[in-house]
Amino acid sequence: MSETKYSSDLLARAAKIKLLLLDCDGVMTDGRVYFLPDGQGGIFETKGFDSHDGIALRWAKSAGIEIGIISGRQSAAVEERARSIGMKYLYQGRTDKMPLFEEILKDSGLEPEQVAFVGDDVTDLPLLARVGLAAAPANARPEALKAAHFRASSSGGRGVVRDVIELLLKAQGHWSRVMAGYDF
Numbered sequence: 001m002s003e004t005k006y007s008s009d010l011l012a013r014a015a016k017i018k019l020l021l022l023d024c025d026g027v028m029t030d031g032r033v034y035f036l037p038d039g040q041g042g043i044f045e046t047k048g049f050d051s052h053d054g055i056a057l058r059w060a061k062s063a064g065i066e067i068g069i070i071s072g073r074q075s076a077a078v079e080e081r082a083r084s085i086g087m088k089y090l091y092q093g094r095t096d097k098m099p100l101f102e103e104i105l106k107d108s109g110l111e112p113e114q115v116a117f118v119g120d121d122v123t124d125l126p127l128l129a130r131v132g133l134a135a136a137p138a139n140a141r142p143e144a145l146k147a148a149h150f151r152a153s154s155s156g157g158r159g160v161v162r163d164v165i166e167l168l169l170k171a172q173g174h175w176s177r178v179m180a181g182y183d184f
Contacts, residue, residue, distance in 0.1 A: 006167060013133045013149055014171030017116045019108060020060060021089070021101070021127070022161060024071035024078050026120035027137060028053065030157030033073070047077045053161035057085045060165045063174040068104065070097045072123055095123045101130065118164055120144050120156050135164045 006014075025031050029047045038044045057067055068089025069082055075092065082090040089107075091100045105112065113132030117124070120140035128134035128147040136148035137160040145151055152163035169175045 006171070010133075010150055010167070011171045013113075014116070014168050016114050016132055017065060017168050017172075018114045019066045019068065019088075019104070019110055019116070020164065020168065021068045021070055021104070021115060021117045021131070023117075023119045023121070023124050024069055024075070024092075025073055026140070026156040027118050027160060028069070028078075028081070028157065030155065031120075032157075033075075045075055045077065047075065048157065049077075049081055050157055050159055050161070052159045053165075054085065056162040056165035057087075059169060059174075059178050061086060063169055063172065063178075065165075065168060065172075066108070070094070070100050070117075070127070072097075097123065098126045098130070101127055116164065116168065118152075118160060133168075135160075135167075 022028055028049055034046045035043045036046060060067060066088045068087055069078060070091045071078060072095040078092060089104055094100060112130050115131045116133035116135060117127045117131045118135045119128050120137050122141060122143050124144055125147055134148045135150040135152060136144045137152050137156040139155040150167060152160040154160045154163050169178060
């Protein structure tokens with residue numbers, strides 16, 4: 001990602017972002033849902049999250065970019081991921097995401113152009129059309145790719161969140177500070 005060249009329009013959009021909203025399945029995860037026995041005759045659901053995305057989410061928060069999830073599925077694994085990262089917003093179990101987005105705008109006091117959203121499917125199209133920076137994983141549905149300002153080089157669950165956050169941090173002048181913490 002560090003070798004990527006960004007257009008001036010993309011950098012201008014990314015420089016304004018104060019809130020990054022994410023779909024979960026197909027963005028934060030590869031879209032697979034695992035149903036496992038719970039040892040008591042029941043089943044529980046789990047998902048896998050990318051560790052590169054996790055560290056990038058922490059960098060974004062340290063740079064003052066708030067994070068949130070709007071997901072169509074309800075999952076305890078997503079709740080834990082949001083809690084462990086310290087995400088400000090978590091909405092699950094709704095595929096109609098626009099009313100939730102409007103609620104977030106009202107709560108945050110932000111304008112749509114100050115919000116980025118990463119989505120991968122047709123349920124994400126209204127939000128992708130409304131935000132200041134729309135992004136999609138490399139393996140997103142064609143409709144989501146067409147709506148995106150930024151097409152990540154990584155697939156969902158494989159670093160797409162990291163790709164988007166690197167763009168934001170570079171556009172906002174935070175990238176060298178982040179990297180300075182790892183120079184030795």
